[in-house]
Amino acid sequence: MPEHSEHIVSPKIYLTIFLALILGTGLTTWAAFRNFGPFNIVIALAIATAKATLVVLFFMHARYGERRTRLVIVCALFWLAIMLALTLSDYQTRQPRMSRLISRAAYYAA
Amino acid sequence: MHRTGELYGQFQTLEQQKESATLGMKLSVQFSGAMHSVLLFSYTINRHYFFTAFGIGSNTLDITLGTVNTIVLIMSSFTMAMAVWSAQTGKKKLVPLFLILTLSLGCVFLGIKFVEYKQKFEHHLIPGRNFDITYRSSRPAPGDDPKEIALEKEEVEKALASDPDADSHAQLYFSLYFAMTGLHALHMLVGVGLIVWLIKASLRGRFTPQYNTPVEIVGLYWHFVDIVWIYLFPLLYLIDRHR
Numbered sequence: 001m002p003e004h005s006e007h008i009v010s011p012k013i014y015l016t017i018f019l020a021l022i023l024g025t026g027l028t029t030w031a032a033f034r035n036f037g038p039f040n041i042v043i044a045l046a047i048a049t050a051k052a053t054l055v056v057l058f059f060m061h062a063r064y065g066e067r068r069t070r071l072v073i074v075c076a077l078f079w080l081a082i083m084l085a086l087t088l089s090d091y092q093t094r095q096p097r098m099s100r101l102i103s104r105a106a107y108y109a110a
Numbered sequence: 111m112h113r114t115g116e117l118y119g120q121f122q123t124l125e126q127q128k129e130s131a132t133l134g135m136k137l138s139v140q141f142s143g144a145m146h147s148v149l150l151f152s153y154t155i156n157r158h159y160f161f162t163a164f165g166i167g168s169n170t171l172d173i174t175l176g177t178v179n180t181i182v183l184i185m186s187s188f189t190m191a192m193a194v195w196s197a198q199t200g201k202k203k204l205v206p207l208f209l210i211l212t213l214s215l216g217c218v219f220l221g222i223k224f225v226e227y228k229q230k231f232e233h234h235l236i237p238g239r240n241f242d243i244t245y246r247s248s249r250p251a252p253g254d255d256p257k258e259i260a261l262e263k264e265e266v267e268k269a270l271a272s273d274p275d276a277d278s279h280a281q282l283y284f285s286l287y288f289a290m291t292g293l294h295a296l297h298m299l300v301g302v303g304l305i306v307w308l309i310k311a312s313l314r315g316r317f318t319p320q321y322n323t324p325v326e327i328v329g330l331y332w333h334f335v336d337i338v339w340i341y342l343f344p345l346l347y348l349i350d351r352h353r
Contacts (some may be wrong), residue, residue: 018188032348044344059333076140
C-alpha cells in the first residue's frame with residue numbers, strides 16, 4: 001500500500017525549527033528585562049504564539065497534513081476565541097462589582 | 111489487542127486508519143488545551159486586577175531554572191520529532207535512542223520543576239495558612255544574594271503600601287502558578303509513561319516505515335505539552351522583570 005499522503009520532514013527542517021525555538025526563548029527572556037510599557041505582554045505573547053505556530057506546523061506536521069486537520073485546528077481556535085470573548089466581556093461589564101475585590105476591607109464595608 | 115498495523119475492518123485503507131488515529135490525538139490535545147485555557151482565563155482576569163501582587167509573585171520564581179527548563183523541553187520536542195523521523199525512514203536502531211533521549215530530557219524537566227516547588231515550600235510561598243510573601247526577604251538564607259534580597263524587600267514593601275491585601279493577592283498568583291504548572295507536569299508524567307511504553311516496543315523493533323502510528327501520535331501529544339509550556343513560561347516567569 002503506497003502511503004502517498006505521508007510527508008517525511010527532513011531532520012534539517014527539524015533542526016532549523018529547533019534553533020528558531022531556542023532563539024525565541026532567548027528573545028522573550030531578553031525582552032522581559034526591558035521596559036516596553038504596556039507592550040511587554042504583547043511582545044511576550046507574540047513570541048509565544050510564533051513559537052507555538054512553528055511547533056504546530058512543523059513538529060506536529062500540520063503544514064503537511066490533509067485539509068480536514070487544518071479545519072479542525074481552525075475550528076478549535078475559533079471556539080477558543082468565542083470562549084475568551086464571552087468570558088472577558090462578562091468581566092468587562094461587571095467592572096464596579098469586581099473593583100470591590102481589590103480591597104478586602106472595602107468589600108466587607110460595602 | 112493486536113497492534114501490528116494491520117487494517118481494521120472499519121477502515122478502507124491503511125492511510126485512512128492512520129489519519130483517523132492522528133486526528134483522534136489532535137482532538138484530544140485540543141480538549142486538553144481547552145482545560146488549560148480555562149486556567150489561563152482565570153489568570154488573565156486576576157492578573158488584570160492584581161497586577162502588582164502578580165508581579166512580585168512572578169519575580170520570586172527562579173528565572174535561570176525557568177529558562178533552562180524551557181530549553182530542555184524544546185530539546186525534548188526536537189528529539190521526539192527525530193524519533194518520528196527515524197521510525198518513518200526505517201532506522202530501527204535510532205528510534206529507541208531518540209526516545210530514550212526524549213525521556214531523559216522530560217525527566218530533567220520534572221526534576222528541575224521539583225527543585226522549584228521545593229524552593230517555594232521553603233520560602234513559605236505555598237497558598238494557605240503559612241503563606242507569607244515577606245518571609246524570604248525578612249529571613250535571608252546564607253546562600254542568598256544580598257542585593258537580590260534587598261530588591262525583593264523593597265518591592266514587597268512598596269506593594270503592601272499600595273495594596274494592603276497584596277499578601278492574599280500573591281496567594282492567588284501562587285494558586286494559579288501551582289495549578290497551571292501542576293496540570294502541565296501531570297501531562298508530562300502521562301507523556302513519560304507513554305514514552306516508556308514506546309521504548310519497550312521500539313526495542314523489539316515494532317516500528318517500521320509502514321507502521322509507526324504510536325510514535326507519531328505520542329509525538330503529537332508531547333509537542334502539545336511543549337506548546338503549553340511555551341505559553342506558561344512568559345506568563346508565569348516574565349510578568350514584571352524590568353524592575
